[in-house]
Amino acid sequence: MNTRDLVLIALFAAIVVVLGLIPPITLGFIPVPITAQSMGVMLAGCIIGAKRGALAFLLFVLLVAIGLPVLSGGRGGLAVLAGPSGGFILGWAVAAFVTGLVAERFVHEGQREIRQFVGFFLASVIGGIVVLYAIGVPWLSAVSGTPLLTAATGSLIFIPGDLLKAAIATLAARAVYAGYPLLPARA
């Protein structure tokens, strides 16, 4: 790993910390407020690619684990990882990796704009929603004892918000790709 990749990883982890400081937005038609930080996984994979995106999130989870209040709302510490939603936080690195893999596979330079949008959106949905829930929901079920099916149905209320996040992440990732492409230069 060269120094530039190391710096990109650290800067992206820092961006995710800052996204947690931005006040969450509430939308009338979705029951849960949207925090900018939860878009971080999709953004990391789509913007700096699979390997660096995953490492950025490993670094971020390390910050949480050593007791820095970097999660949105000033949360952090080992207690969050021990709690019921710890699986989602530990799953972020894997989710960012898968998002990056899909984005690297589907998005190339010189494609039509619309295909790049579709590629980023697919990557965000597969990595940032499907993979993340595939880790977080069984974890929550195992830790809290809530039956898996109930936990899975309960998580459905987050899906509309997550799709909206994927859409925002897609637009932002494509803007960065047009302005300062980093995805092709793989670590």
Added chain:
Amino acid sequence: MLTSLYVEGRSWFHRLPVRAKLLALLVLSLALFATQSLYLLAPAFLLCGWLYFSLGLTFRQALARIGFLFFTILVLAAINLFLLPVAEVAALLLRLMALVLFAAAVTATTTIGAFMDEVTFLVKPFERLGLLRAADVSLALGLVLRFVPDIFARYEAIREAHRARGLPIRPLTIIGPLIILTLKDADTIAAAIDARGFRRQ
């Protein structure tokens, strides 16, 4: 901007080495998940609660740190009441709360420096395999702490720019510029690190 969740203090738990505390957390979580007995789980919960609340945090501060977790745990327990026998729900509730309290106690009594020493120790096997360098982990961590205030200042500048133009402040129009502006610095920072020979390359 980023102050750690460590609480100054001289309790016996403060003085315990980090490794002992982390191992205790690991052993405790395995032990708690191995038992269903309320006669074991209830004392464990009380002990962990006593430990956490005796660390020198005021009751309010202590609660603020774990309140949201307890809220989630209680909501899940309320749902569980409809689906599982009461004794089982009580066991799940006590176990999870005990674990959260103990984990919060470890976080509150361990400095970042102590944690980093432990991380360096844990990274060593990977270092031998040539996968990762402990010095890189510390460097990356230092970079994050160094650049969070800068990036936040940049976020505020972009927000002000929105205000000045009468534009609504939306995440979409902020995230793009914020990321491009930040990542564009990567080359300069990398060059500065290499020029100082921090990574001995």
